[in-house]
Amino acid sequence: MTTTTDTSAGVGAPEAPRSTALAKRPSVTASAANYIDERTSISGLVKELGRKIFPDHWSFMLGEVALYSFIVILLTGTFLTFFFQASQTPVVYDGTYLPLKGINMSAAMNSTLHISFDIRGGLLMRQVHHWAALLFVASIGLHMLRIFFTGAFRKPRELNWMIGFILFILAMAEGFTGYSLPDDLLSGNGLRIIDGLIKGLPIVGTWISYLLFGGEFPGTEIVGRLYTLHILLLPAILVAALGVHLVLLVINKHTQFAGPGKTNDNVVGVPIMPVFAAKAGGFFFIVFGVIMLMASLFTINPIWTYGPYDPSPISAGTQPDWYIGFADGALRLVPSDWGFMIGDYTFSLNIVAPVLVLGLFIVAVAAYPFIEGWITGDKREHHIADRPRNAPTRTAIGAAGVTFYAVLWAAASSDLIATHFLLSIEGVIRTLQITLILGPIVAYQITKRVCLALMKKDREIALHGFESGRIVRLPGGEYIEVHEQLSDYERWRLVSFQDYKPLMIRPNAQGRISTLERARGAMSSWFFEDRISPVTNTELEQAHGAGHGAVETGSADGHEIGTGH
Amino acid sequence: MAKSASQDPLTKGRVRKQGRRSPLASIALILIGLVATGGVYALFTTSANASTTAASSALTTEGSKLFQANCATCHGMNLEGTKVAPSLIGVGAASVDFQVSTGRMPAAASGPQEEQKPSQFTAQQTQALYTFVASKAPGPGIPSKEYLGGNDNAAQGALLFRTNCAMCHNVAGAGGALTEGKFAPALTGVKAKTIYEAMETGPQNMPVFNDKNLTPMQKADVITYLKYLDNNPSPGGLDLGNLGPVSEGLFLWIFGLGTIVGVTIWLTAKAN
Numbered sequence: 001m002t003t004t005t006d007t008s009a010g011v012g013a014p015e016a017p018r019s020t021a022l023a024k025r026p027s028v029t030a031s032a033a034n035y036i037d038e039r040t041s042i043s044g045l046v047k048e049l050g051r052k053i054f055p056d057h058w059s060f061m062l063g064e065v066a067l068y069s070f071i072v073i074l075l076t077g078t079f080l081t082f083f084f085q086a087s088q089t090p091v092v093y094d095g096t097y098l099p100l101k102g103i104n105m106s107a108a109m110n111s112t113l114h115i116s117f118d119i120r121g122g123l124l125m126r127q128v129h130h131w132a133a134l135l136f137v138a139s140i141g142l143h144m145l146r147i148f149f150t151g152a153f154r155k156p157r158e159l160n161w162m163i164g165f166i167l168f169i170l171a172m173a174e175g176f177t178g179y180s181l182p183d184d185l186l187s188g189n190g191l192r193i194i195d196g197l198i199k200g201l202p203i204v205g206t207w208i209s210y211l212l213f214g215g216e217f218p219g220t221e222i223v224g225r226l227y228t229l230h231i232l233l234l235p236a237i238l239v240a241a242l243g244v245h246l247v248l249l250v251i252n253k254h255t256q257f258a259g260p261g262k263t264n265d266n267v268v269g270v271p272i273m274p275v276f277a278a279k280a281g282g283f284f285f286i287v288f289g290v291i292m293l294m295a296s297l298f299t300i301n302p303i304w305t306y307g308p309y310d311p312s313p314i315s316a317g318t319q320p321d322w323y324i325g326f327a328d329g330a331l332r333l334v335p336s337d338w339g340f341m342i343g344d345y346t347f348s349l350n351i352v353a354p355v356l357v358l359g360l361f362i363v364a365v366a367a368y369p370f371i372e373g374w375i376t377g378d379k380r381e382h383h384i385a386d387r388p389r390n391a392p393t394r395t396a397i398g399a400a401g402v403t404f405y406a407v408l409w410a411a412a413s414s415d416l417i418a419t420h421f422l423l424s425i426e427g428v429i430r431t432l433q434i435t436l437i438l439g440p441i442v443a444y445q446i447t448k449r450v451c452l453a454l455m456k457k458d459r460e461i462a463l464h465g466f467e468s469g470r471i472v473r474l475p476g477g478e479y480i481e482v483h484e485q486l487s488d489y490e491r492w493r494l495v496s497f498q499d500y501k502p503l504m505i506r507p508n509a510q511g512r513i514s515t516l517e518r519a520r521g522a523m524s525s526w527f528f529e530d531r532i533s534p535v536t537n538t539e540l541e542q543a544h545g546a547g548h549g550a551v552e553t554g555s556a557d558g559h560e561i562g563t564g565h
Numbered sequence: 566m567a568k569s570a571s572q573d574p575l576t577k578g579r580v581r582k583q584g585r586r587s588p589l590a591s592i593a594l595i596l597i598g599l600v601a602t603g604g605v606y607a608l609f610t611t612s613a614n615a616s617t618t619a620a621s622s623a624l625t626t627e628g629s630k631l632f633q634a635n636c637a638t639c640h641g642m643n644l645e646g647t648k649v650a651p652s653l654i655g656v657g658a659a660s661v662d663f664q665v666s667t668g669r670m671p672a673a674a675s676g677p678q679e680e681q682k683p684s685q686f687t688a689q690q691t692q693a694l695y696t697f698v699a700s701k702a703p704g705p706g707i708p709s710k711e712y713l714g715g716n717d718n719a720a721q722g723a724l725l726f727r728t729n730c731a732m733c734h735n736v737a738g739a740g741g742a743l744t745e746g747k748f749a750p751a752l753t754g755v756k757a758k759t760i761y762e763a764m765e766t767g768p769q770n771m772p773v774f775n776d777k778n779l780t781p782m783q784k785a786d787v788i789t790y791l792k793y794l795d796n797n798p799s800p801g802g803l804d805l806g807n808l809g810p811v812s813e814g815l816f817l818w819i820f821g822l823g824t825i826v827g828v829t830i831w832l833t834a835k836a837n
């Protein structure tokens with residue numbers, strides 16, 4: 001497989017011989033392309049896109065998975081709009097599903113059942129739409145984690161991180177509004193929780209709720225309004241943001257992992273045209289296929305068992321779709337007696353506290369690139385993706401964040417954990433409450449230690465090679481283990497990362513150091529105090545020049561490693 | 566633990582039942598039945614009557630013995646109850662049949678709640694036990710077969726199930742958690758008679774649904790719905806345990822995203 005280098009200086013690519021051949025005897029396609037080009041000058045764009053380089057690490061394809069599942073969602077969603085009626089007019093069900101015959105329900109529920117049982121392929125389309133929605137948000141989540149842990153959000157890509165983050169929020173909003181459309185019991189309960197959440201906000205809550213639902217919950221307006229959001233407003237913003245996201249991606253180019261010939265100033269990989277495009281096309285069908293497979297074999301959102309929404313019943317095991325789970329979990333974990341009284345007024349914190357905590361968490365995620373940039377004071381451009389171990393503090397923060405999120409997420413299924421592992425629900429909740437606080441701290445510490453240990457190991461290997469397991473007896477009778485040296489290519493991967501030091505805080509023009517700067521200095525030394533510097537050339541030469549790199553005698557000759565402690 | 570004794574389900578149900586079947590059909594059925602069995606039955610009537618009472622008193626004695634041997638330590642010699650177990654006076658045959666045939670009684674080592682086990686008694690011994698307990702004081706009897714057919718109104722049953730049972734047992738009858746380690750069990754594959762008796766007697770943390778709450782016909786509808794769920798797999802494909810979004814989410818992450826990540830690794834590995 002040939003790889004190509006795309007210089008960010010934008011040096012024109014050498015003319016491919018094939019295109020000259022084409023120019024001699026224009027085929028139909030060529031003249032059609034010519035026709036379009038003469039009127040739109042699109043060829044520049046095509047050339048640019050066609051020469052866009054795509055690195056060859058699997059984690060770089062997660063964004064594509066999101067893109068493809070979104071396409072699947074658009075296709076199936078459009079199908080659903082042909083038959084879905086966004087109205088809460090009461091009707092009596094008279095379709096083919098026996099256990100609902102003669103039951104009162106809204107037109108929305110009725111039409112969704114109609115799609116499921118009486119429209120050819122309707123149920124499949126609903127299931128494809130819903131599975132694809134779950135996959136969409138999941139792949140965005142994983143994609144974000146990849147960006148985070150490789151530091152691909154650093155300058156110049158902070159903006160694109162923000163846009164990606166907005167896409168993530170929009171995807172969740174799309175999912176939630178869609179989930180509420182069929183007006184079944186489960187989605188109604190979900191809306192009821194949102195209603196409760198809004199009403200729990202002090203003072204403004206009740207007003208907002210009435211505004212949103214057009215009166216007292218559930219009212220007769222909400223499905224229509226959500227529908228407008230779900231198929232018009234949110235998708236429009238989503239598509240626009242997605243466009244900007246992709247354009248910025250082309251402008252900034254991909255990051256790549258360090259490797260021979262891969263520098264901060266180029267991108268090494270496969271150009272999009274033709275091989276990568278073919279692969280990507282194939283990959284689209286694979287993603288489509290996996291979604292299809294799930295949708296045709298596995299039920300999702302069986303609204304026919306949930307029945308129509310009615311404010312009185314509620315089912316055990318009522319949960320939102322997975323991507324809203326963390327919010328549900330937060331509500332389940334907040335201690336039920338949080339609140340206080342001032343005079344005659346009760347101030348309950350049951351809603352406000354989780355909303356604040358989640359809000360803070362979400363803002364922290366959105367602003368992370370800027371926070372880290374400020375702490376490190378790093379204004380350089382970065383095009384080489386960090387190996388997560390080489391940024392121990394960031395990776396540890398990420399692990400803590402993932403743990404926090406995961407605990408909230410698990411809490412949303414506390415009742416199922418209790419029944420399936422034969423535990424008491426109180427015990428599960430209590431354990432999760434403790435884990436929510438301790439878990440991230442533990443995860444932080446462990447991750448950081450593991451990263452540092454891995455860096456140390458890399459350093460050892462780069463300097464002294466790896467233990468070959470081959471024991472040799474020297475003529476003098478001494479036993480040694482032979483150390484095998486890395487090839488230069490392999491070593492490159494281990495040694496090429498940037499070194500950081502805590503910021504030096506300097507007094508400003510007035511000769512004073514502001515509190516903010518002081519805090520920044522403290523954060524910066526927290527960020528970088530534990531670190532292991534990359535192997536320098538001098539060290540390498542020394543290690544190998546001295547000749548002891550090839551063999552290491554039994555005694556441990558500890559090399560000084562630049563840890564801060 | 567005196568659970569409210571209900572109206573006799575038989576009489577009440579008959580009244581309801583009339584409107585549901587064409588009277589002509591009933592007459593025809595009765596005629597056929599009479600013609601087919603009348604002659605033979607007439608021959609044995611007298612002896613049958615005598616043997617029924619004899620059999621029933623034999624049953625009561627057998628039940629009494631079984632009770633003394635297996636239950637009296639907890640429930641007391643005269644069903645009066647002890648510190649560890651409630652009185653069984655007036656619980657009725659339905660309660661005993663439910664508890665014993667699902668293996669909940671005799672109770673085992675204490676957990677948060679008595680759980681189902683394979684029943685320790687044969688059908689005949691069970692019958693002896695409930696006949697004995699019912700002979701001491703009246704209570705809800707064994708449900709009549711006419712409510713157990715599972716061919717009544719599934720839609721009404723589903724509606725009733727959602728309003729009365731789903732908060733504990735989950736809409737699809739997949740079960741759910743209660744406080745302190747107690748739980749409402751899954752209702753898949755539970756026998757019609759057991760469902761009826763559970764509603765009628767309200768075991769442990771389940772409320773009693775007496776015949777005023779849910780008439781016998783309504784109970785029959787609920788049974789019909791649960792049987793419908795048993796006999797009709799989800800139209801959408803495998804149901805992932807009917808646990809709703811949690812199992813869907815887990816499945817998506819593990820199977821869906823797992824497969825796709827596998828594919829990406831494979832695709833990019835080939836590129837080198």
Ligand code: HEM
Nearest residue numbers: 077078080081084126130133174175178179181231235301
């Ligand atoms: C422009 C794009 C979209 C259109 C036209 C569309 C259309 C629809 C329609 C008409 C329904 C109601 C019918 C039904 O529930 O079966 C629906 C449901 C739904 N939509 Fe969308 N949708 C779009 C995008 C999305 C996106 C981006 C997501 C998620 C991230 C999403 C998630 C859902 C979900 C979870 C449901 C409930 C499905 C179910 O009933 O099982 N949709 N959508």
